[in-house]
Amino acid sequence: MMHLTIDETHHLDPLLRVCIVDTSAIVDERPAEMQRLSDALACLHTEGILAYWQAPHPRLGVESILIGAESHSLIEQAQNRLINEMLFALSFDGAGTLYRATFDAPFEHEVRFVRQAPGAERFAIVRVRVEPSFTADRLQCLSYVEREQIALEFQCDALRGFQDTLFCAGYRGVPVVGVNVLLVGGVEHLVDSRPGNFYSAGRLAAGHMLEHGRLRYLEPE
Structure with a gap:
């Protein structure tokens, strides 16, 4: 592996x-x-x-x-x-068979990764949407958020966290492909937001979608 x-x-x-x-x-x-x-x-x-x-x-x-x-x-x-x-x-197993999964329907979810306490400030709100793209061997990450809402650096961190989760954890151990991942909304805090906050928020959003979204296995190749 x-x-x-x-x-x-x-x-x-x-x-x-x-x-x-x-x-x-x-x-x-x-x-x-x-x-x-x-x-x-x-x-x-x-x-x-x-x-x-x-x-x-x-x-x-x-x-x-x-x-x-x-x-x-x-x-x-x-x-x-x-x-x-x-x-x-x-996506290949040891015998050379290709196993993958994909989302069957669009799904949108918002994560509020917020904790403001002395020495433990964190603030990240992201809204992510996945849409089937019918491109079987690709995972496309895009950002539609205005830069005034979230700094470009934080947008990249959120999408990176989402993508890492779909790639590393996947759906029951199988990588998820054929999906457009869209960062469609979010909020940052000028003082309490950190790159790691948005990375974690992206991972949490992906985990929720893997658990509650409509996914299916693709035919092995």
Whole structure:
């Protein structure tokens, strides 16, 4: 099984982001999927986006991908493309059968991630909508929120939390694909909001939708 975790912004440069990748179970057994990821990295390089493998972590034994570009929006685009490539690889079982799930109907949910207490301030309100896109091997994340409501950084964090949940947890262990994820509303607080608050709110929204939305398994391929 392949796992991907999007780390916080790189500590040396705000325009770098680290993706922690656990590919230990497929490096030898599934070279085709690894080649697909390598090809995706090569494509990003041709577009002027920094994206390359880093050596395995000495303690965790997992690899990571470092992504860097001239703007946060380019980083998000590159990150989404890599996640989709990994989602495709993750969807296979050991016998090479592709298992996936998708939403059958649109679903919208609002999460109020609010706690204002001394030393524990947090404030994030997000409204997320999922719509079937009939694109079987992709998960598209978009933002329709005015920047005056939520800073662009927080919008990206909310969508990242939502996407990570659909990708890593999935529907009963199966990745969710073929969905447009729309951030359609939300509120930030000038003092108490943090990027992690919106990331958590996105994850909570995704968890609620996985539990209460109308999902179905796609036919194995």
